Amino acid sequence: MIVLVGTVPYKTGLYIGKANIEGKALNVDGISFPIERGTAVMAASCAQVCSFYNVEKPLCIFGGDVADGKGTDLMFGEVNANIDKYAPDIVTLHYMFPKIIYGQPFIQKIESLKKKPQLIADAGGMYLMKTINQSYFFDVFTPDAGELHFLADEFAPHPLYVRSDLLNEFIPLKSLVEAAYKNKNTAKATIIKGAVDYIYSDNVKIRELSEPNIAAMEAIGGTGDTITGMVSAFRYMKDADAEYKSLVINRLIGKEIKCNPATQIADFITAIPKVLERYEKKIS
C-alpha cells in the first residue's frame, strides 16, 4: 500500500483514509480538501495515477495544521506509533513542520518493520530528514533548484539558512549534487525539478529532461507536488522509469492544458488521465 503523510491547511485533527478525487477536491476521511497546493495536490496526483492503472488507491495520513504545528504532532503521533498496521510498500513524507523530535523515532519505526518500504520525501519531510542526517535512508528526494542549495549545504537546517557563498557564486548544478551526495544529504535517487529536470542516482546523472519546455510551470504552485505524487504511484507499480515518466507526464500536462502562470494546479490534476492515456498509446 502507498501511505502518504503530510499536513493540510485544515482545522487541527488527524484525517486518515483512502484518497478519492471528487471534481476539483480530494476526499479523505469524509472531508473534502481543495486541491490547491501542497499535500493535497501530491495525494491527488498519486490517486489519479493509481486510478488510471486500476491499482489500490493511496492511504492518506493527514494532519490538519493551521500553521501552529499541532497537526504535525498528531500526524507523527500516528505514523511513529502505528505505521506497521498499514503494511506500507511506499511511504511519502510531504508538507509538515520539520520538527526534529519526530525524525529519529520515524526512522526507528521504519527500521522495525519486517520489510522496509520505499521512502520518498519532499518539502518539510525532506527538510526534516536532511536535518537529522537521514537523507540517505530515503529512496527518493524531489528538490527544486532552491532546495538543492539547501541539500548541498552540510550545515543548513532549512533552505532559509543556506550559507551565502553557495548563493553568491555561480556554482554548477553538478557540484551542488556532488556536495549533497558526498555528505549523504540527499536520497539514493534525487529528482531536481526546474526548467531542466535532472534525475540522479548515487551521484550519477541518469537522465535530464527539458521538453516540452513550458516556462509558466515554474510559477504554478503545486507542479512539484504532482511529481512527488506520481513518483509514489509509479514506484508502487514497480515501473523502472518511475522518475522519468513522472517528469514527462507533468510537462505533457502543462502542454495539454496550455498553462500560463495564472493556471491553478487543479487543472493539472484533472488532465492526468487524458495525458496518461495518450502517453501509453504512444509508447505501446
Added chain:
Amino acid sequence: MLNVLKKLFAKKYEKPKGILLYGSVQEVIQTHKMLEIQGFHVRLVAPPPEVRVGCDLAVDIDGYIMCKAGNMKITMDKKEHRIVNISGGGCPDIPYVAEQLYNVKIEEAKNPIDLGNSLCAYMLQIAFGALKDKAADK
C-alpha cells in the same frame, strides 16, 4: 501585553528613516524581532538591487512577473498586479498564506510574515518584497 502597548504608543514615522542591511536572513529575523520588541516600526523589505546576492530574482513570463527567493516563488500579472500563484516551500503555513494572497493586488496584500510564522514564510516575504518593488517599478 507590554509589547502591544509599546507598539501602540511608539512614535509613528511618515517616511522610513533608514534601511538596515544584513549578510544573512538569520540576522534579519533576529534584528526584526528585537526592534519590534523595542517598539520600533519595522518592515522587512527586499534589499536594493545593487547589494542583492542572487537569492531574489525576477523573471518575466508572458505578461506575468515571478520573483524567487530560495525555495519560494510568487507571481503577479503585470497589468493588474494580482497575485496569481505562489510556489515552493515545505512548511504547513504556506498553503494557508497562499490562499490568503491569491488574487489579491500586491499593493493591497498583507505581508506573508504577518500571515504565516515559518521559515518558508520569511523566504516568501523576501520574494514578496522584491515583487512589490517591481510593481512600484523601482
